[in-house]
Amino acid sequence: MTKPSSIAPSPLAYVPFVSVDNMMKLVHHVGIERFLRELADYVEADFRRWELFDKTPRVASHSAEGVIELMPTSDGEVYGFKYVNGHPKNTKEGLQTVTAFGLLADVGTGYPVLLSEMTILTALRTAATSAMAARHLAPRGAKTMAMIGNGAQSEFQTLAMKAIIGLEHVRLYDIDPAATAKCAANLRGLGISVTSCASPEEAMEGAEIITTCTADKQNATILTDNMVGAGVHINAIGGDCPGKTELHRDILTRADVFVEYPPQTRIEGEIQQMPEDFEVTELWQVITGARPGRRSESQITLFDSVGFAIEDFSALRYVRDRLEGTALFEQLDMLADPDDPRDLFGMLQRARPEAAA
Amino acid sequence: MTKPSSIAPSPLAYVPFVSVDNMMKLVHHVGIERFLRELADYVEADFRRWELFDKTPRVASHSAEGVIELMPTSDGEVYGFKYVNGHPKNTKEGLQTVTAFGLLADVGTGYPVLLSEMTILTALRTAATSAMAARHLAPRGAKTMAMIGNGAQSEFQTLAMKAIIGLEHVRLYDIDPAATAKCAANLRGLGISVTSCASPEEAMEGAEIITTCTADKQNATILTDNMVGAGVHINAIGGDCPGKTELHRDILTRADVFVEYPPQTRIEGEIQQMPEDFEVTELWQVITGARPGRRSESQITLFDSVGFAIEDFSALRYVRDRLEGTALFEQLDMLADPDDPRDLFGMLQRARPEAAA
Numbered sequence: 001m002t003k004p005s006s007i008a009p010s011p012l013a014y015v016p017f018v019s020v021d022n023m024m025k026l027v028h029h030v031g032i033e034r035f036l037r038e039l040a041d042y043v044e045a046d047f048r049r050w051e052l053f054d055k056t057p058r059v060a061s062h063s064a065e066g067v068i069e070l071m072p073t074s075d076g077e078v079y080g081f082k083y084v085n086g087h088p089k090n091t092k093e094g095l096q097t098v099t100a101f102g103l104l105a106d107v108g109t110g111y112p113v114l115l116s117e118m119t120i121l122t123a124l125r126t127a128a129t130s131a132m133a134a135r136h137l138a139p140r141g142a143k144t145m146a147m148i149g150n151g152a153q154s155e156f157q158t159l160a161m162k163a164i165i166g167l168e169h170v171r172l173y174d175i176d177p178a179a180t181a182k183c184a185a186n187l188r189g190l191g192i193s194v195t196s197c198a199s200p201e202e203a204m205e206g207a208e209i210i211t212t213c214t215a216d217k218q219n220a221t222i223l224t225d226n227m228v229g230a231g232v233h234i235n236a237i238g239g240d241c242p243g244k245t246e247l248h249r250d251i252l253t254r255a256d257v258f259v260e261y262p263p264q265t266r267i268e269g270e271i272q273q274m275p276e277d278f279e280v281t282e283l284w285q286v287i288t289g290a291r292p293g294r295r296s297e298s299q300i301t302l303f304d305s306v307g308f309a310i311e312d313f314s315a316l317r318y319v320r321d322r323l324e325g326t327a328l329f330e331q332l333d334m335l336a337d338p339d340d341p342r343d344l345f346g347m348l349q350r351a352r353p354e355a356a357a
Numbered sequence: 358m359t360k361p362s363s364i365a366p367s368p369l370a371y372v373p374f375v376s377v378d379n380m381m382k383l384v385h386h387v388g389i390e391r392f393l394r395e396l397a398d399y400v401e402a403d404f405r406r407w408e409l410f411d412k413t414p415r416v417a418s419h420s421a422e423g424v425i426e427l428m429p430t431s432d433g434e435v436y437g438f439k440y441v442n443g444h445p446k447n448t449k450e451g452l453q454t455v456t457a458f459g460l461l462a463d464v465g466t467g468y469p470v471l472l473s474e475m476t477i478l479t480a481l482r483t484a485a486t487s488a489m490a491a492r493h494l495a496p497r498g499a500k501t502m503a504m505i506g507n508g509a510q511s512e513f514q515t516l517a518m519k520a521i522i523g524l525e526h527v528r529l530y531d532i533d534p535a536a537t538a539k540c541a542a543n544l545r546g547l548g549i550s551v552t553s554c555a556s557p558e559e560a561m562e563g564a565e566i567i568t569t570c571t572a573d574k575q576n577a578t579i580l581t582d583n584m585v586g587a588g589v590h591i592n593a594i595g596g597d598c599p600g601k602t603e604l605h606r607d608i609l610t611r612a613d614v615f616v617e618y619p620p621q622t623r624i625e626g627e628i629q630q631m632p633e634d635f636e637v638t639e640l641w642q643v644i645t646g647a648r649p650g651r652r653s654e655s656q657i658t659l660f661d662s663v664g665f666a667i668e669d670f671s672a673l674r675y676v677r678d679r680l681e682g683t684a685l686f687e688q689l690d691m692l693a694d695p696d697d698p699r700d701l702f703g704m705l706q707r708a709r710p711e712a713a714a
Binding site: 012013017019020021024025027028032054056059061063065066067068070072074076079081083085086087090091093094095096097099101103105107108109110111112117119120123151152154155156179182186332333334335336337338340341342343344345346347348349351352353 | 369370374376377378381382384385389411413416418420422423424425427429431433436438440442443444447448450451452453454456458460462464465466467468469474476477480508509511512513536539543689690691692693694695697698699700701702703704705706708709710
């Protein structure tokens with residue numbers, strides 16, 4: 001095949017890249033609630049075919065300051081991984097605690113087919129996954145959620161619950177009233193009624209769903225046993241790494257606990273407080289109908305969410321499909337593509353400044 | 358800190374990206390031989406401090422068509438990983454068998470600091486590592502190399518041996534004469550005398566170094582025992598994954614074998630043919646002086662090279678340093694950077710098309 005110039009890369013050599021700016025444009029192009037709804041459907045579809053995924057534990061590189069992780073997975077046709085860091089002290093220097101990006105590749109050729117920012121996308125997929133789980137576990141017709149912890153994830157959680165299960169009211173609480181004020185201001189005009197509360201107890205009044213999403217890396221007790229009434233669904237987001245939990249263990253013994261991937265949740269989730277053989281149900285089995293979800297009005301259900309590679313995979317898959325027909329990506333010249341695969345050196349030599357003359 | 362626009366990312370949100378085009382420009386800006394020499398020094402410097410690296414085995418995702426691997430490492434201050442695929446059948450569809458890219462990140466903050474193409478860079482680092490090993494293991498004053506296998510790596514190997522140990526002659530052989538012709542043409546005018554040979558035996562006449570770098574994925578016997586004379590250094594590049602070897606096992610028993618990282622080489626290298634406890638020397642120990650390299654003129658030394666994550670790390674580190682003061686990179690808007698880390702949602706909302714008006 002003749003090319004106009006021997007050093008111009010072929011279309012195959014380009015990898016579509018979604019920047020932070022384009023990700024925000026894509027979200028608004030689709031509409032944030034529709035984005036969350038469709039994303040939840042992609043996540044649910046991948047949970048439904050859970051068994052065929054290649055499930056590698058995340059590959060973590062720990063340091064005194066934090067952790068850098070690679071989270072790969074594959075469905076046999078598409079391979080994906082996410083790079084994500086967690087550095088709690090970053091906030092003090094005006095940096096993000098967590099940044100992320102991700103990649104999809106074609107399993108058949110090994111060629112990358114999408115590179116994307118994933119800081120915003122992870123916030124969206126975490127919320128979409130929570131709401132998708134609530135669709136299966138929360139009391140039918142739940143309208144009110146207590147949102148304990150009003151940080152970066154709180155608005156996404158609230159809006160996903162509105163978009164996916166029809167939530168109407170959110171009751172906010174944070175130990176820092178400024179965080180509550182920020183969250184309330186951000187939710188204004190989005191079609192959800194917001195009540196700012198002075199205590200966790202006040203936030204939980206009348207709530208059918210309790211979402212915990214606080215930031216401190218410690219074994220905290222955001223919820224004690226006597227605060228949790230019969231019949232609620234607890235969506236526990238913040239207990240997501242070793243040494244970081246939010247719930248008193250007595251709640252775990254009263255609740256039916258649902259998890260993403262037990263080997264990971266036993267290390268990172270709320271159930272790290274419990275014995276190795278503590279009984280849990282895998283969420284994907286509820287979705288396929290293999291195991292029951294909510295069985296009674298008085299049952300306490302608990303989604304002990306830590307975030308799993310398949311959710312990132314679903315999110316990248318959704319973004320890739322949604323990008324089609326838009327101009328919301330750049331083409332990165334990331335793959336060397338000589339005319340003759342054996343002639344990489346010739347390609348390099350033809351790129352000499354003298355050779356171009 | 359006030360910013361001119363609340364949605365413009367801060368400089369910290371940008372990740373320098375080296376495209377294929379810019380990598381080629383950088384190589385020519387530095388000069389290819391100087392690039393190889395300096396790169397070999399970076400690799401050697403990292404081998405010298407081998408023990409402080411975080412050495413994770415590569416994380417592989419296998420399929421019927423090939424493999425996709427992530428190769429992470431860290432020196433405690435900088436973290437790096439390479440994405441690399443291996444798909445032998447790609448060539449038939451006009452695609453590369455191997456493509457790669459890599460990333461460096463700051464361990465203290467977890468923020469990525471460099472994203473780079475690594476198809477070309479891997480070819481350079483593989484050759485630089487071979488020549489660096491030859492500097493420690495080949496007969497002193499070696500001037501002639503037999504180059505068996507004249508594919509994509511062959512010119513890089515030859516030029517690195519010239520730049521780093523002063524090689525003067527190369528004797529080429531490939532089962533496909535077209536590959537030999539391509540290699541000879543590419544090496545013309547680069548200050549090395551080239552002899553094209555009709556058999557491996559002819560290629561080895563007078564050679565003090567034998568480099569094997571063939572492509573077929575099978576247990577092949579490119580070299581048999583009677584072909585290898587006393588005193589040579591064998592630089593075995595092509596035996597680099599399970600089921601792919603190039604040397605007859607009798608050669609391995611006669612030679613002193615030097616490897617990068619034994620747990621990986623025992624699976625991927627020539628020594629996969631040998632028992633688990635087959636004696637090898639780690640190259641980094643030769644470099645630090647802890648173990649002897651070449652001890653006599655009649656000794657056969659063998660560098661059983663499979664490529665290790667630390668070499669990619671060194672290469673990325675070198676590129677990062679070399680980029681300084683050039684314009685040979687783009688700035689990717691890959692990291693979300695809200696003014697207030699807790700206000701990711703507010704950043705997203707301010708990016709609404711209506712909000713800009």
